[in-house]
Amino acid sequence: MSWLAKMAGLAEVPVFVAFGEGAPADAASVLAKAPGLRVVETPRAAAILFVVGTVPKALLPQLHRLHDQLPHPRASALWHSRNELPGATRIEEIANISVLLRAIHRDLLVGSLKSEPDFLSDAPPNEWRGIGPHGQGGKGMMGGTPYGRPMAMTAADLRDGLDLDAYTADFGPFLPMLPAGLVLTLTLQGDTIQNVAVAHPPFETQEQRGWVLLNLLGLPALAERMLRATNIGNATVKRLIRLSGARAAIPEGLGRTHDGSDVRTRFDLLTGTSEPIFNLHVQQIGLDDLLIGLEWHEAMLVLNSFDNASLRAICANTSDPEPDTMAGGMDHGVHAGHMS
Amino acid sequence: MSVALTLMIMLVFMIVGMLIAAVLDTFFYRWLAGRTGGSLLTPLYAAAAEVSRQRISTEAPDRMNWFLSISGFLTLGAIGLAVVPLGPQSVVIGLETSVVLWGACESLVVVLVFLHGWSPNSPLALIGAYRYVAIGLPIMLLSMFVLIAAALPAESLDLRAIVTSQEDLWNVIRQPLGLPLFILLGLSLTLRGPLDYADSADLAGGTSIEDSGANRAGWQVARLSMLIGFSAVAASAFLGGYLGPVLPGVVWLAFKTLTIMTVIIALSHLLARMPVARMLGLIWKVLLPIAFLDLLLAGLVALA
Numbered sequence: 217m218s219w220l221a222k223m224a225g226l227a228e229v230p231v232f233v234a235f236g237e238g239a240p241a242d243a244a245s246v247l248a249k250a251p252g253l254r255v256v257e258t259p260r261a262a263a264i265l266f267v268v269g270t271v272p273k274a275l276l277p278q279l280h281r282l283h284d285q286l287p288h289p290r291a292s293a294l295w296h297s298r299n300e301l302p303g304a305t306r307i308e309e310i311a312n313i314s315v316l317l318r319a320i321h322r323d324l325l326v327g328s329l330k331s332e333p334d335f336l337s338d339a340p341p342n343e344w345r346g347i348g349p350h351g352q353g354g355k356g357m358m359g360g361t362p363y364g365r366p367m368a369m370t371a372a373d374l375r376d377g378l379d380l381d382a383y384t385a386d387f388g389p390f391l392p393m394l395p396a397g398l399v400l401t402l403t404l405q406g407d408t409i410q411n412v413a414v415a416h417p418p419f420e421t422q423e424q425r426g427w428v429l430l431n432l433l434g435l436p437a438l439a440e441r442m443l444r445a446t447n448i449g450n451a452t453v454k455r456l457i458r459l460s461g462a463r464a465a466i467p468e469g470l471g472r473t474h475d476g477s478d479v480r481t482r483f484d485l486l487t488g489t490s491e492p493i494f495n496l497h498v499q500q501i502g503l504d505d506l507l508i509g510l511e512w513h514e515a516m517l518v519l520n521s522f523d524n525a526s527l528r529a530i531c532a533n534t535s536d537p538e539p540d541t542m543a544g545g546m547d548h549g550v551h552a553g554h555m556s
Numbered sequence: 557m558s559v560a561l562t563l564m565i566m567l568v569f570m571i572v573g574m575l576i577a578a579v580l581d582t583f584f585y586r587w588l589a590g591r592t593g594g595s596l597l598t599p600l601y602a603a604a605a606e607v608s609r610q611r612i613s614t615e616a617p618d619r620m621n622w623f624l625s626i627s628g629f630l631t632l633g634a635i636g637l638a639v640v641p642l643g644p645q646s647v648v649i650g651l652e653t654s655v656v657l658w659g660a661c662e663s664l665v666v667v668l669v670f671l672h673g674w675s676p677n678s679p680l681a682l683i684g685a686y687r688y689v690a691i692g693l694p695i696m697l698l699s700m701f702v703l704i705a706a707a708l709p710a711e712s713l714d715l716r717a718i719v720t721s722q723e724d725l726w727n728v729i730r731q732p733l734g735l736p737l738f739i740l741l742g743l744s745l746t747l748r749g750p751l752d753y754a755d756s757a758d759l760a761g762g763t764s765i766e767d768s769g770a771n772r773a774g775w776q777v778a779r780l781s782m783l784i785g786f787s788a789v790a791a792s793a794f795l796g797g798y799l800g801p802v803l804p805g806v807v808w809l810a811f812k813t814l815t816i817m818t819v820i821i822a823l824s825h826l827l828a829r830m831p832v833a834r835m836l837g838l839i840w841k842v843l844l845p846i847a848f849l850d851l852l853l854a855g856l857v858a859l860a
Contacts (some may be wrong), residue, residue: 383679
């Protein structure tokens, strides 16, 4: 074994987690407490794809695409999952997660475990068809979905009407900053959301996403501390959150709903820094009401400030935009999208 | 001291500094996360694991600029350290306008971080790139105000003269607003904590979302290089650089650089990041007027 492989074998195992249906609500907490593992935010930084729960059939192409984004040498593992992935290790006991994933990582580095090959062929998802539903579709060299890849097309910015490059694409279902399962078709001008449609709602779960909000606010160590704490009202965590200025960092009134609550008040609730003082009321509110006009970071804060049931109700309330308002015109069945 | 020896000391300073920075970063993260056990050498092992993995290319990337962004960022950190005097007669780049050269490095960081987001041909990376430019421009203005204020007592744009001008009183005491404002620039230049708008979690890693293998390790090393370069410049501009009793000048510089570095690493883990529009408002409406006040006060003191 080379000195490089020996050193690499001592590293924490970089794991990218893909959550499916029926994932345990405390899965993130279990992984945070597992010694020797590091959950990473992009598959490019991972050695192991860890599928927790069952990814439904409709989203399996995205899971396969996600798998192929991991660099070699790579492996995959399944926990609480009915999915079948060729070569994947199935884990039954919580206690075995860390031990098994570390052993897989070590074996990959020394070459005693073969790296998993691609599931998909290294080719565009569609043939080039010129102008048409899978072709250039726009004007000149812009717009459309050539080879199924969305391209930017000029459209009026909703704030000032300037013709800028609007870009429409699907985001999800495995992006770590989106609730698991959620696929949004977003039209962006820069990082501002111009239009939104729900392509797939989030999976049902009891998971609390206070730690995700902390992560989005640039406090990953505090997010991990919250996951490791036995109760969300842990006094040290609450004190550190107050000291960080996290509450003040969230704009007042962001993501306000009919009950008067906003991201700030929901953040307080999710992180245990205040008692519940409102009953969340999301009837007749859709994602289009909440997200259009927000910049990306604000939109992610809004999405993660709701509990799962409320977010699913909001997704159900979201009206589909007129096709011509989604610049580029997406074909959900075939385009590549951005799952991570 | 000969140029070769000065260059050798600078390289040792840079490499040891990067190792200490990586260990400090791990220590702060683990302490805040409430983790116990584990080796502080984790970043070294992680780097070895990264370079053992494949370097994946995306579809139709800008390969040349991808390489240029990583190598250029690493080089800018080294240039930052090269303009810093390690002792009374020892500096790798001895220019009468070394502050201007450092200012150019700061501006080029914005260009290179943008290229890092542009090159992979990936939307979230590109959003990180544009966002960094939006924040980078006003932050550079802030830096110019505080650096000119630090240069006023020396009546020179040479970092050597700025260090010498602090023999009686360090700039951190003479201009108390300067160092805190300059440290904010450091957070932005090193893509850390409250001013990391390029590689943040809301973009799943932003400009580095597509980095894998040696590219990922290279980008992290480049960020550490900028942290060392910036901390040494800040130590020289505000804490008297190599000045100090008994010990050799380079030891004093190392100690002061370590102090600045520790503050930056601690702040990056402790302070929350606000959405970009809110941060832009804070920079233009609050921080830039404070920086201008710092310059005004330094100017009045120089005239008095």
